Amino acid sequence: MDRIRIVGGHRLNGTIPISGAKNAALPLMIASLLTEGTLTLENLPRLADVSQLARILANHGVDYTIEGKRSGDSDTQGQTVHLAARQIVDTTAPYDLVSKMRASFWVLAPLVARMGEAKVSLPGGCAIGTRPVDLLLMAMKELGAEIEIEGGYAIARAKNGLKGGDILFPKVTVGGTHTALMGASLAHGTTVIHNAAREPEIVDLAECLMKMGAKIKGAGTKTIEVTGVTRLNGARHAVLPDRIETGTYAMAVAMTGGDVLLQGARADLLQAALDVVEQTGAKCVQTNDGVRVTRNGGAIQPVDVVTEPYPGFPTDLQAQLMALVTRADGVSRITETIFENRFMHVSELARFGAQIRLDGDTAIIEGVQTLKGAPVMATDLRASVSLVIAALAAEGETMVNRVYHLDRGFEALEKKLGACGAEVERISAG
Numbered sequence: 001m002d003r004i005r006i007v008g009g010h011r012l013n014g015t016i017p018i019s020g021a022k023n024a025a026l027p028l029m030i031a032s033l034l035t036e037g038t039l040t041l042e043n044l045p046r047l048a049d050v051s052q053l054a055r056i057l058a059n060h061g062v063d064y065t066i067e068g069k070r071s072g073d074s075d076t077q078g079q080t081v082h083l084a085a086r087q088i089v090d091t092t093a094p095y096d097l098v099s100k101m102r103a104s105f106w107v108l109a110p111l112v113a114r115m116g117e118a119k120v121s122l123p124g125g126c127a128i129g130t131r132p133v134d135l136l137l138m139a140m141k142e143l144g145a146e147i148e149i150e151g152g153y154a155i156a157r158a159k160n161g162l163k164g165g166d167i168l169f170p171k172v173t174v175g176g177t178h179t180a181l182m183g184a185s186l187a188h189g190t191t192v193i194h195n196a197a198r199e200p201e202i203v204d205l206a207e208c209l210m211k212m213g214a215k216i217k218g219a220g221t222k223t224i225e226v227t228g229v230t231r232l233n234g235a236r237h238a239v240l241p242d243r244i245e246t247g248t249y250a251m252a253v254a255m256t257g258g259d260v261l262l263q264g265a266r267a268d269l270l271q272a273a274l275d276v277v278e279q280t281g282a283k284c285v286q287t288n289d290g291v292r293v294t295r296n297g298g299a300i301q302p303v304d305v306v307t308e309p310y311p312g313f314p315t316d317l318q319a320q321l322m323a324l325v326t327r328a329d330g331v332s333r334i335t336e337t338i339f340e341n342r343f344m345h346v347s348e349l350a351r352f353g354a355q356i357r358l359d360g361d362t363a364i365i366e367g368v369q370t371l372k373g374a375p376v377m378a379t380d381l382r383a384s385v386s387l388v389i390a391a392l393a394a395e396g397e398t399m400v401n402r403v404y405h406l407d408r409g410f411e412a413l414e415k416k417l418g419a420c421g422a423e424v425e426r427i428s429a430g
């Protein structure tokens with residue numbers, strides 16, 4: 001297994017290109033199941049999760065073609081990919097594929113919408129919590145699907161097609177909203193989704209579906225109305241920039257000090273998070289080329305933050321923020337309200353000398369002046385990058401083990417940081 005070795009203490013200066021958003025790319029790829037036409041996605045990041053989903057979709061009959069490099073393309077430029085599900089050859093998503101990536105459960109809605117049936121393995125728990133799919137299944141039932149759970153699989157049937165319904169989510173769910181949008185787009189009649197997730201990735205999916213011919217109003221607000229159509233077409237769509245990658249590198253710069261342009265980033269996609277980065281003492285300014293983050297000396301200031309659905313502070317940046325304020329001049333509090341077990345990084349951050357105490361869903365972080373490099377272990381995607389942020393500021397050497405978690409969601413991390421002056425190298429298992 002690959003490891004990443006980091007020697008801390010270098011300021012970050014330069015440019016980091018921001019990739020297409022993983023959490024937009026995955027539902028967009030899944031949307032290709034809704035049409036016989038070709039869905040072309042631009043700015044698709046090169047990530048392990050994207051490749052894994054391509055394998056899962058191939059199993060259903062999706063042809064997946066990556067366009068070759070064009071002259072003038074840089075290594076970090078996103079890929080252009082054509083997805084064509086001319087014929088769905090298999091409506092079963094087996095356990096060995098779904099268990100590797102939870103988002104693959106979302107194939108349920110387009111498969112039922114197009115084929116009238118699907119059998120998709122239940123994804124099971126994961127490192128950040130139990131993560132049930134009851135609300136996704138509820139949405140499918142509201143759209144007229146009959147659902148059975150058998151042998152660890154959700155079996156959904158709608159022989160005469162899905163029909164419009166009224167879906168009220170008792171809790172904001174991104175996956176639930178993606179499911180409802182994809183199902184309702186090909187349902188007979190109109191669907192209203194109440195208490196919909198407002199994440200930018202929802203808006204990106206809705207925009208792509210509309211290019212494919214779907215009739216959707218209100219994406220990005222709490223109430224979305226979808227008028228079903230009988231068929232969707234192919235389309236061309238560019239994946240929006242990754243707000244979590246943007247926030248992660250903004251926090252890395254806030255940690256080490258320096259001046260970095262996050263090229264292609266959009267501040268409006270993560271204003272709440274950038275406000276918090278500014279509270280810690282860094283400056284974040286939107287320019288024509290992206291978001292410029294600077295911190296020129298001065299202590300890191302402590303913060304008091306609660307994770308919330310969009311537009312609040314995202315759970316996917318909670319671990320990175322915690323790493324940053326381990327060196328704050330004072331006591332910070334971070335409350336996690338989305339996932340019940342998303343504190344796996346706490347014990348790893350302690351290995352750098354961080355002082356963190358857990359009180360229920362709140363972490364109380366007493367800032368220390370210095371962190372010291374240590375061997376640490378990645379537990380999930382965002383937790384692992386929090387260890388990288390700590391390592392960038394720690395004295396001496398850190399070895400981050402189990403790097404495959406990072407590869408799931410951060411494209412060319414060591415290259416991007418290395419180009420800005422960080423001492424970071426990947427040690428391949430060989």
Ligand code: EPZ
Nearest residue numbers: 023103131132133134135136173174175176316338339381
């Ligand atoms: C998406 O997961 C993201 N994944 C997650 O990013 C992100 O942390 C999460 O949204 C919240 O923003 C992708 O986009 C691929 P939810 P999702 O349904 O859709 C509960 C990362 O690191 N819930 O919005 O699975 C659930 O347990 C990942 O990139 C139910 O109770 O999250 C949680 O408490 C990790 N029943 C809350 O809702 C359900 O049926 C929000 O989850 C579904 C969810």
